Amino acid sequence: MTSQATDRTLLITGATGAIGSALARHYATPGTHLILHGRRLERLGSLGDECRAAGAAVTLGDADLTDDEALAHWLDGLPLPDMVIANAGQNTHAAKGQPMEDWDASRRLLDINLLSPMAMAHHLAPRMIERGSGHLVFLSSLAAWHGLPLTPSYSASKAGIKAYAEGLRGWLAPRGVDVSVIMPGYVSSAMCDAMPGPKPWKMTPERAATRIARGIAARRARVSFPFPLNWGCWWLAVLPAGISQRLLKLAGYGRRR
Numbered sequence: 001m002t003s004q005a006t007d008r009t010l011l012i013t014g015a016t017g018a019i020g021s022a023l024a025r026h027y028a029t030p031g032t033h034l035i036l037h038g039r040r041l042e043r044l045g046s047l048g049d050e051c052r053a054a055g056a057a058v059t060l061g062d063a064d065l066t067d068d069e070a071l072a073h074w075l076d077g078l079p080l081p082d083m084v085i086a087n088a089g090q091n092t093h094a095a096k097g098q099p100m101e102d103w104d105a106s107r108r109l110l111d112i113n114l115l116s117p118m119a120m121a122h123h124l125a126p127r128m129i130e131r132g133s134g135h136l137v138f139l140s141s142l143a144a145w146h147g148l149p150l151t152p153s154y155s156a157s158k159a160g161i162k163a164y165a166e167g168l169r170g171w172l173a174p175r176g177v178d179v180s181v182i183m184p185g186y187v188s189s190a191m192c193d194a195m196p197g198p199k200p201w202k203m204t205p206e207r208a209a210t211r212i213a214r215g216i217a218a219r220r221a222r223v224s225f226p227f228p229l230n231w232g233c234w235w236l237a238v239l240p241a242g243i244s245q246r247l248l249k250l251a252g253y254g255r256r257r
Contacts, residue, residue, distance in 0.1 A: 006057050007032040011081040013065060013120075014088030016044050018141070022209035023085060030055035035078055037061040037088070061104055065116040066108075076175040080127050081195040083135040083216070086117035090152075091191050093151045106153040113157035118164055124169075128177045135178040137216055140227055142185045144235035146244050148253050150196045169221055182212050183224035198252045201226045212216030 010027050014020040015037030023035055028051035036051070039043040041062060048058045063074035063090055090112050092105040121136050128134030144162040147155035162181050169179035186192050187203040203226065215223030224230040236244040248254065 007031040008082045009033040009035065009079050011035040011078070011084045013086055013116075014139075016040040017089070017191070019184070019187055019208055019212070020085075020087045021047050022205035023087065023212065024051055025054070025206075026064060026209045028052075028054035028056040028058075033057040033059070033079070035059045035061060035081060037063070037065070046229070048203065065120075066111040066198040067211070068119055071116065072121055075120065075123050078130065080134075082133070083137065084120060084124060085137040085139070086120055087139045088116065089113045089139060091151060091153070091154045091189075091195055093196055101153050108237050109132060109153050109162075110157050113154070114160045114164075121164075125172060125177060129172070129175045132176040134176070135180070135219070136165075136168070136172075136181045137182060138162075140165070140181050140183045142183050142224060142233040145184060145233040146241075146248075147246070148197065149248060152217060152252055154161075154195075165223070172219070176195075178219050180216055180220055181222050182215070183222065183230070184208050184212070185226050185229040201229045 004009060008031070012020055012024055012027075012034065015024050015036035020038070023033055024047055027034060034051055034056045036044060036048060036058060037060075038047075039062065043073040044062070048060050050057050056098055061074055061078075061252060062221045090109045092101055092109050094101045117138050124134070125136065128136075131251070138161050140162040143151065143155040144158040147159065162183065165179050165181035186199040187208045188202055188204055192199065192202065208225075211225050216235075220248055236247065239247075
């Protein structure tokens with residue numbers, strides 16, 4: 001825990017990932033207390049040192065986000081953040097030649113992508129309401145507009161957190177707590193590279209972090225980008241499902257044999 005005087009406290013999960021680390025660097029300024037959570041401890045320590053060198057106070061954490069008791073214990077030991085960016089996430093897809101995705105992998109994905117950010121909000125929102133301020137930020141994806149045949153479990157998790165964030169915003173807004181959902185397209189990372197299918201308009205983590213931070217600062221309900229891919233994915237949600245499925249197949253997202 002830091003004793004350095006700070007003006008605001010930000011909690012970022014998944015800080016060792018591409019977007020998470022770019023966001024940590026973006027927010028690493030004097031007067032900011034960054035609480036960075038990640039699974040890769042060596043990388044997390046290096047990121048913490050980098051953010052401290054930029055003037056931020058830093059606290060590191062590696063609690064199991066999918067263990068409700070461990071998560072609650074960790075959050076209770078922290079100062080109440082002004083903003084929480086629930087960024088931790090995974091992806092999975094069926095191996096070539098397999099009829100379905102691995103069920104154990106899908107369960108783990110839903111735990112980290114959907115249930116753990118919901119658990120964090122459930123634990124922190126009442127304290128934010130009592131204080132009268134706070135901002136909860138949830139990382140979804142453009143895959144939330146319409147499920148991708150190549151990654152159905154991932155799409156389901158991101159659609160779920162999108163719907164949860166939208167509903168929670170309406171619930172918490174009268175109580176002084178903001179909620180934003182972030183829906184990026186393809187961002188350069190190991191996880192992105194491992195995903196099957198085309199990756200149009202892929203951007204750097206730094207550019208994505210800038211877009212995300214700008215939307216957060218404006219307290220936007222939804223931050224979705226890049227525009228061409230967001231527009232196309234939105235149409236997939238609006239069009240009849242049969243047409244959307246045909247368009248996805250033509251675009252190279254059809255089921256692999």
